[in-house]
Amino acid sequence: MxxxxxxxxxxxxxxxxxxxxxxxxxxxxxxxxxxxxxxxxxxxxxxxxxxxxxxxxxxxxxxxxxxxxxxxxxRKKHREPERVSLDAYDRIEDFYLYNRLTQQPRSFHADPVESVVGQMTNEDFKRALDKLPEEYRAAVILYDLQGLSYQEVAEAMDVPLGTVRSRLARGRKMLQSSLWTHAKEAGLLADGFQVGSAVRRKS
Amino acid sequence: MSHCEDVLDHLYEYIHSNDFPSDGGTEIKKHLQNCRSCFSRYEFEQRLLERLRNAGCCQCPDSLKKKIQFLIKQF
Missing domain, CATH: 1.10.1740.10 (RNA polymerase sigma factor, region 2, helix turn helix motif)
Known part of the structure; x- marks a missing residue:
């Protein structure tokens, strides 16, 4: 029964x-x-x-x-060493990607937001997520992607609520700065943007 | 809660509509209807999260579903 x-x-x-x-x-x-x-x-x-x-x-x-x-x-027995110090992410402002993209020059045929968020592939997004250190990745996946509450994420990860909040804030910054780097390197930004053009010429 | 800073502080919570003080949602909603700059950020973050969510979507292999159903019948 x-x-x-x-x-x-x-x-x-x-x-x-x-x-x-x-x-x-x-x-x-x-x-x-x-x-x-x-x-x-x-x-x-x-x-x-x-x-x-x-x-x-x-x-x-x-x-x-x-x-x-x-x-x-x-999880891996040995943690991968952090390549960038956390302080570096604390100095990055919130809404990093939005701020970078909206400060790009708009050309007649391309809106920087559309060029990046619209053109990036699922693989690009997955790769950016996978690059996050695991405790940040878990917080972002459980809260931002799966929609659990702060309390539920705190219980799942067995950490205090404040830790969940700070991991989310840093995790989002790491994610957004990695997407921004990728957008520049892959030349996804509109014409006239120097780094993107330079990469395209080189390849 | 009508200042941009306050609204942006709670933007992700608003997007998820969980963890929300019961009355806060309507204040933010009102602000977003009137503030183009905040609305634009809201729209962007929402879209970005949507893409991230969809990027991670996948199907559980049938073999694993069967394995778990089998396991449940055993106990």
């Missing part, structure tokens, strides 16, 4: 597999590891179903288990 929790798991947690697998893939960068991570997390969720509080958000609970499983079992 299935109980109410098991019913909720079947009807609400199983249909999340596509999005949960997507998050696992962004966390691990590897399809095989992502499959193992999702299988482990779902197995743990199912076994510990009595810990789930009915009436609370089962989606946030699944992400909490996924994030915990990832942190404990999957």
């Amino acid at each position: 299935r109980n109410a929790r098991q019913d909720e798991f079947q009807t609400k947690a199983l249909p999340l597999l596509d999005e949960v697998y997507g998050v696992a893939l962004r966390m691990t960068h590897n399809p095989e590891a992502a499959e193992d991570l999702v299988a482990d997390a779902y197995a743990r969720a199912w076994k510990n179903l009595d810990q789930f509080q009915p009436g609370t958000n089962i989606r946030a609970w699944i992400y909490k288990i996924l994030t915990n499983t990832y942190i404990n079992n999957y």
